[in-house]
Amino acid sequence: MKKYLAVTLGILTAIGGFVDIGDLVTNALVGARFGMRLAWVVVVGVLGIIVFAEMSGRIAAVSGRATFDLVRERLGPRAALVGLVGSFLVTGLTLTAELGGVSLAVELAFGINYLLVIPWVMVLAWLVVWRVKFNTMETGFGLLGLFLVVFVVALVAAAPDWSALGAQVSTPRPPPSEDWPTYAYYAIALFGAAMTPYEVFFFSSGGVEEHWSAKDLTLSKLNVFLGFPLGGTLSLSIAAVAAVTFLPRGIQVDNLGQTVLPVAVYLGKVGLALVLIGVFAATFGATLETLLSCGYSVAQYFGWQWGKMVRPRQDARFHTVLIAVLVVGAMTLLTTVDPVKVTEYSVVFSAVALPLTYLPILIVANDPDYLGRRTNGPFANLLGVSYLVLILVASLAAVPLMIWTKAGQ
Amino acid sequence: MSTSDGRPTGVTHAGRVLHAGLHLLDRQIVEQGTGRMAGKVDDVELALDEDVPVVRALLTGPAGWGPRLPGLLGRLVTSVHHRLHPAEDPQPVAIDMTHVVDIDSAVHVDDQDLGDQGLGEWLDQHFIGRIPGAGDATE
Numbered sequence: 001m002k003k004y005l006a007v008t009l010g011i012l013t014a015i016g017g018f019v020d021i022g023d024l025v026t027n028a029l030v031g032a033r034f035g036m037r038l039a040w041v042v043v044v045g046v047l048g049i050i051v052f053a054e055m056s057g058r059i060a061a062v063s064g065r066a067t068f069d070l071v072r073e074r075l076g077p078r079a080a081l082v083g084l085v086g087s088f089l090v091t092g093l094t095l096t097a098e099l100g101g102v103s104l105a106v107e108l109a110f111g112i113n114y115l116l117v118i119p120w121v122m123v124l125a126w127l128v129v130w131r132v133k134f135n136t137m138e139t140g141f142g143l144l145g146l147f148l149v150v151f152v153v154a155l156v157a158a159a160p161d162w163s164a165l166g167a168q169v170s171t172p173r174p175p176p177s178e179d180w181p182t183y184a185y186y187a188i189a190l191f192g193a194a195m196t197p198y199e200v201f202f203f204s205s206g207g208v209e210e211h212w213s214a215k216d217l218t219l220s221k222l223n224v225f226l227g228f229p230l231g232g233t234l235s236l237s238i239a240a241v242a243a244v245t246f247l248p249r250g251i252q253v254d255n256l257g258q259t260v261l262p263v264a265v266y267l268g269k270v271g272l273a274l275v276l277i278g279v280f281a282a283t284f285g286a287t288l289e290t291l292l293s294c295g296y297s298v299a300q301y302f303g304w305q306w307g308k309m310v311r312p313r314q315d316a317r318f319h320t321v322l323i324a325v326l327v328v329g330a331m332t333l334l335t336t337v338d339p340v341k342v343t344e345y346s347v348v349f350s351a352v353a354l355p356l357t358y359l360p361i362l363i364v365a366n367d368p369d370y371l372g373r374r375t376n377g378p379f380a381n382l383l384g385v386s387y388l389v390l391i392l393v394a395s396l397a398a399v400p401l402m403i404w405t406k407a408g409q
Numbered sequence: 410m411s412t413s414d415g416r417p418t419g420v421t422h423a424g425r426v427l428h429a430g431l432h433l434l435d436r437q438i439v440e441q442g443t444g445r446m447a448g449k450v451d452d453v454e455l456a457l458d459e460d461v462p463v464v465r466a467l468l469t470g471p472a473g474w475g476p477r478l479p480g481l482l483g484r485l486v487t488s489v490h491h492r493l494h495p496a497e498d499p500q501p502v503a504i505d506m507t508h509v510v511d512i513d514s515a516v517h518v519d520d521q522d523l524g525d526q527g528l529g530e531w532l533d534q535h536f537i538g539r540i541p542g543a544g545d546a547t548e
Contacts, residue, residue, distance in 0.1 A: 072449065
């Protein structure tokens, strides 16, 4: 019984933890402009993160090595340093966006200007990574993030024309009001939001923090195979509810308030309260995940001690990185840069940084030195290689498209 | 750089042939017993006086890592480390291969004082260690 509880808890956590500020903003924005015509990208992205999260989870469970360990191991000090700088900047940018998301959720709930909230969120996030046990942290915010299910409820309550939504899903091309480059640009943004590199850093390092062994493989796989698709469903419902509410009226989404507005429209005050709790928990959880991921990747590149499993004094360098990143992220936001803009850039740059993260995972997942008899089967390799090609295309196309479309304007 | 087993004679490893570049370089060093992560194998020291080159020691730390970076960046890392290090001519931390207990997904070394932790120790004494709760486990 206890075991089933743990499994359920893990899956629920994975669902709640899947959605972050990038998903919230990008899905609503895309839903309002393109309807469900980009829904296929979310499906492709979720499948991609499943493929690589499963590999990195398996490697972490069997060999005890987290993702950036492998990046350094397989790419050597030079290429891995390029990868480190790239993914560190992207993850730091994502952290900044998440901090902004938490503060905006507080502003929406209490009407306090988000700039005044940022320092408190910063201190709270630091206290959590300083004092709270990994497992408590992970479960707590993951479960609260489940409140985002109100997006699904709101969609049903909106009683949309399902066949019209279905028709949008099956017409993967831009609506008359948009052109192809913009469509492609937002496809890459959605792909980047679903496959952000920090997710595998965090997932694999979290496995090491929780002392996974080969026995925990089933749990890891259940989290990935059930939790991520259900989390992806939340993403899709955010897009769908925005499509139903904004697309017919020609309204563009450019702030977090608009992301949650449809829930208030269809479910009233209670719905709004619940969705704000969900957004707060999801973005705060993601703040912690991105923050720790910054520390994990640097420490794993250099071979430093890392993690919340030891006392801070024993991994002083790791904790120093966490504090520095958190302060820089908060200070960036305090320049009054628009958090939603930061989010949009972070998901696109995520797409740029993807290949150097995922290539080493695929290589090591085939190495019996690490995995013994649990190396990739032909199916996992086929998917892995196909996705690497896709990732490479998205990575190369991201910046040119950004310039061409003026970041999707 | 392939060596026979990569260790000096006398320490056997069931005849495993390791590729120093593939199995040693850039691998995580873990202290046996405590499980402490003690750096990466940033470089290896080869003994060239035998018929086949044999790995004599694992080198770790900025003095081992810096020279492996290209051009200006490599020189920068090396010279900054040189400047900050108390020693006259700082050498990379060398772990003799006799201390290597096992090589799997990490290089396990038996408990030995890995010497100067440099940055980590300094940050512990001057920054992290001074924050309340730094010596406590998480709750």
